[in-house]
Amino acid sequence: MTSAERREQIIQAATSVFGDRGYHGTTTDQVAKAAGISQPYVVRMFGTKEALFLEVINAALAMLLVSFREQLAEHRSSGEPAEALVPKLGNAFIDLVKTRGLHRSLMQGFVSGGDPVIGVAARRGFLEVYAFLRDEAGFAPEEVQTFLSYGMLTSVLLCIEMPSLFGRDSDATELACAAFGHKLDLVLETMGPDAASA
Amino acid sequence: MTSAERREQIIQAATSVFGDRGYHGTTTDQVAKAAGISQPYVVRMFGTKEALFLEVINAALAMLLVSFREQLAEHRSSGEPAEALVPKLGNAFIDLVKTRGLHRSLMQGFVSGGDPVIGVAARRGFLEVYAFLRDEAGFAPEEVQTFLSYGMLTSVLLCIEMPSLFGRDSDATELACAAFGHKLDLVLETMGPDAASA
DNA sequence: GATGGTTGTAATCGAATGATTACTCGAACC
DNA sequence: GGTTCGAGTAATCATTCGATTACAACCATC
Numbered sequence: 001m002t003s004a005e006r007r008e009q010i011i012q013a014a015t016s017v018f019g020d021r022g023y024h025g026t027t028t029d030q031v032a033k034a035a036g037i038s039q040p041y042v043v044r045m046f047g048t049k050e051a052l053f054l055e056v057i058n059a060a061l062a063m064l065l066v067s068f069r070e071q072l073a074e075h076r077s078s079g080e081p082a083e084a085l086v087p088k089l090g091n092a093f094i095d096l097v098k099t100r101g102l103h104r105s106l107m108q109g110f111v112s113g114g115d116p117v118i119g120v121a122a123r124r125g126f127l128e129v130y131a132f133l134r135d136e137a138g139f140a141p142e143e144v145q146t147f148l149s150y151g152m153l154t155s156v157l158l159c160i161e162m163p164s165l166f167g168r169d170s171d172a173t174e175l176a177c178a179a180f181g182h183k184l185d186l187v188l189e190t191m192g193p194d195a196a197s198a
Numbered sequence: 199m200t201s202a203e204r205r206e207q208i209i210q211a212a213t214s215v216f217g218d219r220g221y222h223g224t225t226t227d228q229v230a231k232a233a234g235i236s237q238p239y240v241v242r243m244f245g246t247k248e249a250l251f252l253e254v255i256n257a258a259l260a261m262l263l264v265s266f267r268e269q270l271a272e273h274r275s276s277g278e279p280a281e282a283l284v285p286k287l288g289n290a291f292i293d294l295v296k297t298r299g300l301h302r303s304l305m306q307g308f309v310s311g312g313d314p315v316i317g318v319a320a321r322r323g324f325l326e327v328y329a330f331l332r333d334e335a336g337f338a339p340e341e342v343q344t345f346l347s348y349g350m351l352t353s354v355l356l357c358i359e360m361p362s363l364f365g366r367d368s369d370a371t372e373l374a375c376a377a378f379g380h381k382l383d384l385v386l387e388t389m390g391p392d393a394a395s396a
Numbered sequence: 397g398a399t400g401g402t403t404g405t406a407a408t409c410g411a412a413t414g415a416t417t418a419c420t421c422g423a424a425c426c
Numbered sequence: 427g428g429t430t431c432g433a434g435t436a437a438t439c440a441t442t443c444g445a446t447t448a449c450a451a452c453c454a455t456c
Contacts, residue, residue, distance in 0.1 A: 001403080002402095002403090003402075003403070006403080006404095019312075020312045021222070021312065022220055022221075022222055022223075022309060022310065023220075023223070024219070024220055024221075024222035024223035025220075025221070025222035025223075025310075027442080027443060027444080028443075028444060028445085029442095029443075029444090037404075037405090038404070038405050038406080039405095039443090039444085039445095040404085040405070040406085040407095040444095040445080040446080040447090041403085041404060041405075043444065043445060043446090044404095044445090044446095048444080048445085049443095049444065049445095104309070104312075107308075107309050107354075108309055110305075110354050110357050110358050111220060111302070111305050111306055111309050111357045112220065112223075113357045113358030113359050114217075114218045114219065114302075114357075114359060119358065119359060122358045123358050123359070123360060123362075123363060123370070126354075126358055126360070127367065127369045127370060127373075130369050130373055131369055134369075141372055141373075141376055142376065144373075145351065145373070145376045145377060146347075148351055149344075149347035149348045149350065149351040150347045152347065152350035152351045152353075152354050153343065153346055153347040153350045155350075156305075156308050156324075156350050159308050159309045159311045159312075160308050160311030160317065160320045160321050160324055161311050161312060161317060161321070162321060162324070164321075165321060169325065171325045171328050171329055171332075172321070172325060174339055175325075175328055175339075175342075175343070178339055178340065178343045179343060199433080200432095200433090201432075201433070204433080204434095225412080225413060225414080226413080226414060226415085227412095227413075227414090235434075235435090236434065236435050236436080237413090237414085237415095237435095238414095238415080238416080238417090238434085238435070238436085238437095239433080239434060239435075241414070241415060241416085242415090242416095242434095246414080246415085247413095247414065247415095
């Protein structure tokens, strides 16, 4: 396998593991095992655990923005009214659960915002999404705030695995229905009560 | 000092440190130093680091609910219209920045939701707030969702220390103004560009 | 069939960390 | 004035983990 392919594979495995256990809670050996390789190789490929984590965060943000820009392009060529864009981007955001650990790794990056290195990347990444929504998607600042708010609730619900209580706690069920809407089935496939959890 | 006082002091110190560095990223020695005592005493007082973290999370949730119930009682006795309650609770939530690390420790608990022990506490705590807003405060489910969303955005912005860019990045400034409103000054006191970020 | 570059691993090291043990100090109490 | 008990610490232990080093296997290409 070429080192570029290996790199991609490690980042994917690391996204899942970092999403589950956070930056400090993840060992390079866990990432290595998830990628099916040896621990020293992970370290040598990225230099340090911190560098790997930054790559995971940046890759997640890049996927997010690619997905958003796709939706924006589709929307522009469809001639639909402006307000149809919001749910499209919202659905695209939830669709990212298909990339296991993406939302959760991003949140892990955000809560590590106190770290001098990770914090800079987290703030820059967050502001990049903010600027996209306002400047490219054309949202008003209050619309951006609202959109980001719902995104953060979605992400937190995924972090605490609220969907695992679906059908077993009425409040959790109600909240999951409200937050994930008609994307609920997709979410339950990954995080539902029956989903094999890792 | 009595052990009860010491306990309270350790929880306060731990809230600050766990908020900064997360569950796995925090050492019991850091908590001990922040509380001005020795590391073994921290461990013996709470048994394990995990037990201490759970106490921190539960104490934070308790403070949050006490504060919300105060606002609710005030609101009820004031005879103001129902919609005046939302900003009151929102302001009360931001006011909790006075308890250093509270928002951030809660978020650290949420992103550790994959942990078999912490996860249960995180989900239970989140649902407790949900139930309060819907059943005690009388919010409709969609109102609860919106309120929680804004709360999560607020918390994430605090986690990534976005206010530290206030006045130095125009997007960050705009976002902080929108998210913190007239509580901005209070937030900047703790997390602003000039605040000593101990 | 040597040579060199690339992919990959086994072995290991040093530092950090949660926890345990054994101890000190001081005050209340009989 | 000895004794007990709660508050608190110094010393230390066993693990864990990120990182380093040295080495093995493969595969071009001359």
